[in-house]
Amino acid sequence: MLSRLYGGPRPAGGGFETFSWYYFRISGILLVFLVIGHITLTHVTTDVACTTYSFVAARYANPFWRLYDWLLLTLGLTHGVNGLRVVIDDYVRHPQARLALQGLAAVLLLVFFMLGTITLITFSPVNAAQWGPACVGGH
Amino acid sequence: MYKGPSGMWSWLLHRVSGLGLLLFLFIHVVDISLLSFGPNVYNEGIELFDNIIVRFLSLALIVAVFYHSFNGIRIVLVDFWRRGVKLQQPMFIAALVLTIIAFIPFAYFVLRPALPFLAQGAYWFVDVNAIMSTH
Numbered sequence: 001m002l003s004r005l006y007g008g009p010r011p012a013g014g015g016f017e018t019f020s021w022y023y024f025r026i027s028g029i030l031l032v033f034l035v036i037g038h039i040t041l042t043h044v045t046t047d048v049a050c051t052t053y054s055f056v057a058a059r060y061a062n063p064f065w066r067l068y069d070w071l072l073l074t075l076g077l078t079h080g081v082n083g084l085r086v087v088i089d090d091y092v093r094h095p096q097a098r099l100a101l102q103g104l105a106a107v108l109l110l111v112f113f114m115l116g117t118i119t120l121i122t123f124s125p126v127n128a129a130q131w132g133p134a135c136v137g138g139h
Numbered sequence: 140m141y142k143g144p145s146g147m148w149s150w151l152l153h154r155v156s157g158l159g160l161l162l163f164l165f166i167h168v169v170d171i172s173l174l175s176f177g178p179n180v181y182n183e184g185i186e187l188f189d190n191i192i193v194r195f196l197s198l199a200l201i202v203a204v205f206y207h208s209f210n211g212i213r214i215v216l217v218d219f220w221r222r223g224v225k226l227q228q229p230m231f232i233a234a235l236v237l238t239i240i241a242f243i244p245f246a247y248f249v250l251r252p253a254l255p256f257l258a259q260g261a262y263w264f265v266d267v268n269a270i271m272s273t274h
Contacts, residue, residue, distance in 0.1 A: 080161035
């Protein structure tokens, strides 16, 4: 069960498990670059105390950053919840409990994907005079 | 394919770091959704991340990101690179070393605003600001 995800032979047959095997690897490689870029932007080039409303409003004026963050959201959630699915498969033997938890994982994926997507699409900054400080906490 | 202790540890760390990253992603989607409630609410959420304890939690997150990234690349190399299977153990060591190397500058930048002595570099044992202001 474990080996089909982690280092074992690629699942044959062309079904969902084959797709999943490739999806982990392709989304994972993309996420390496997207996530390291993201944490560099929000913890190194800008301190986290300065990732305020005004920082986001200025960044999201450019649709590129909304697309960047939406890719992070989509790839991160699908890669991560697919991982959660494998973990549930590994540890939950009871068929009904397994089905219930996998249903919960699917609901989590849908709810957080929708919440994140709606936030990214509908964000429309207030008047720039009301953006508040560039940094919080006296930085 | 993954025999011996390094295979077990790399697998366990990959799983634990992955679950931790997913948990943070859920939290992060919620804190970003505070944008919809305007600058005051959103900035109050950001103030939480400035807290020194939360800064240390961010360091745990950054370690998880780097380990999961480098070990993920190792998995892809084992699967697709001709010599990957043979070199899986050295590549595990390499993933650990790269995680530490990448982590150090990040830890410096994350902690510097909260721990002023870090900003004084090699002169952490004297109060540089106080000396400069007297001259």
